[in-house]
Amino acid sequence: MRPIHVGIPISYDYKYLPLCLVQIYETADKITLAIDKNRKTWAGKKYEFDEAFLSNILANDPLHKISLYEDDFSIPELSSMDCEKRERRMIRQFMKSEEENAWHLQIDTDEYFIDFNAFVDYLHEIERYFDGYITVKVRLKTIFKLYEDGLVIAEDNEGMYFSVASYGGSRGNPTKEEIVIGTDFVVLHQSWGRNEEEVKFKISNWGHSLDFDTEAYFEFWKSVNRYNAPYIHDCHPLGKYCGWNRLQCVDGSIQTVIDSLRKDEPEIEFHPSIIRRAKWQKRIYAIRSNRVVQMLKPLIKDVIGKR
Numbered sequence: 001m002r003p004i005h006v007g008i009p010i011s012y013d014y015k016y017l018p019l020c021l022v023q024i025y026e027t028a029d030k031i032t033l034a035i036d037k038n039r040k041t042w043a044g045k046k047y048e049f050d051e052a053f054l055s056n057i058l059a060n061d062p063l064h065k066i067s068l069y070e071d072d073f074s075i076p077e078l079s080s081m082d083c084e085k086r087e088r089r090m091i092r093q094f095m096k097s098e099e100e101n102a103w104h105l106q107i108d109t110d111e112y113f114i115d116f117n118a119f120v121d122y123l124h125e126i127e128r129y130f131d132g133y134i135t136v137k138v139r140l141k142t143i144f145k146l147y148e149d150g151l152v153i154a155e156d157n158e159g160m161y162f163s164v165a166s167y168g169g170s171r172g173n174p175t176k177e178e179i180v181i182g183t184d185f186v187v188l189h190q191s192w193g194r195n196e197e198e199v200k201f202k203i204s205n206w207g208h209s210l211d212f213d214t215e216a217y218f219e220f221w222k223s224v225n226r227y228n229a230p231y232i233h234d235c236h237p238l239g240k241y242c243g244w245n246r247l248q249c250v251d252g253s254i255q256t257v258i259d260s261l262r263k264d265e266p267e268i269e270f271h272p273s274i275i276r277r278a279k280w281q282k283r284i285y286a287i288r289s290n291r292v293v294q295m296l297k298p299l300i301k302d303v304i305g306k307r
Contacts, residue, residue, distance in 0.1 A: 001124045002167065003029040003102040007091040008109060009073075010035040010054075012047040012201060016110040016190055017057065019254070023113040027120050030099065031066045033057070034091045040074035041205035042083035069094050084207035105165045110190035112254075114261045118268065119185045123165060125270035126181075133178040134278075137161035138185040141261070142244065143193030143254070144235075145224055150251040151193060152229045154236070156243035162187065179278040184268050186261055190254065192221065203237075212237045 006028045010017065017033075024031070039049045058066060073087040088106060095104050103123050113119065123136065140162040145152040161182040192199060199221060203214040217237045224232065229247040236244035250257055 002127060003099055004105065004120055004123070005030045005032070005095050005099050005102045006105045006107065007032045007034060007069075007095050008107060009087060009091065010109055011041055012049075012205065013109055013194075013198070014049065014053060020107065020109050020112055021057075023258075024107075024116045025063075025065065027117050028065060028105075029102070030095075032069050032091065032095055032098075033066060034069040034071070034073070034087065034094070036073040037070040038072065038074065042074060042080040042087070042207060043205040044074050044076055045205055047201075067098075079210060080205065081207040081210070103165055103167055107164060107187065108189075112188045112190070112258055114186040114188060114258060115265050118265075119165075119183075122183065122185070122268065122270050126275070129272045130179075130275045132167075134167050135163050135178050135180045136165040137163050137180065137182045138187050139183075140187055140189055140243075142189045142191045144191075144244070144247060145221065145229075146193045146195075147226050147249075150226065150249060151254065151257060152224060152226065153248045153250055153257075154192075154244040155246050155248055179275070179282050181274055181278045184266070186265060188254075188258060188261065193254070196222065208238060 004027065006024055008017070008020065008031065010033050014035075021031070033054075035054070038046070040046055054068070058068065069091065071087075071090060073083060073090070075083055075086065078086065091106060092104060095102070103120075107113070119138070126134065126136070138161065140156060142154040142156075143151050144154040163180075164187065166178070192202075194202065200218055203218060220235075224247070226249045229249055232247050234245050235247065236242040250260075252260070
């Protein structure tokens with residue numbers, strides 16, 4: 001079986017790392033923590049970082065699985081999004097250099113796998129039927145806001161998936177050599193579930209900071225509460241086609257929600273037909289993307305329109 005190597009970018013929200021690690025530590029074979037050597041965000045802003053926190057994480061690693069990768073991930077000439085893509089590629093290359101024949105996963109410090117053991121079993125099932133490059137996606141539940149006794153969770157529609165694992169690929173867009181499959185495994189993303197100061201810092205420094213009106217969205221986020229949340233739909237800052245088609249209020253702590261989701265998550269079985277379907281989807285996509293086909297589309301429409 002291929003080793004399971006997990007890469008985790010660390011930045012200003014490093015304090016969420018322990019909850020992230022506890023979900024994956026026992027099952028992962030290797031964990032790489034990547035952090036900007038100058039402690040800067042993708043937007044180039046310096047953030048306060050407790051070096052003792054990182055030292056404590058590395059010291060409390062009884063199975064010696066955790067390693068540190070420090071590099072310059074903040075480039076002034078690049079946008080925040082380009083810096084993010086660059087860092088994820090660099091993490092991928094770093095993990096690849098340490099273990100070529102492995103499953104390479106990337107999750108963030110505020111992303112919590114609900115059933116990592118079952119997901120890893122699923123990856124190993126894939127190995128039995130497919131030996132090529134592949135990206136595996138999961139479903140995402142996003143914590144949109146915290147209130148005194150619970151959470152507001154943003155639910156994605158049935159078609160939304162989130163790239164997390166690959167063999168030969170990356171967390172971002174799949175390469176031409178890859179096939180892509182979606183699964184119903186769940187990752188709980190703390191994302192917007194923070195205090196006002198943290199959320200304001202986040203939207204000014206993450207990869208999408210230039211993609212929407214951050215000030216207006218921040219005011220909208222502040223206005224959401226447990227009473228009006230169920231009436232809000234399609235509220236993703238990048239548009240309704242990016243998910244978050246409804247908000248749901250759930251009582252309890254984040255750990256309570258993780259435990260509840262783990263208890264309720266159905267058994268997800270792998271079937272070889274999933275690979276066959278992914279191969280066909282790749283072929284169809286290649287045909288649709290073919291340059292000749294794209295050039296002929298206007299002509300075909302014109303001919304059809306004249307009939």
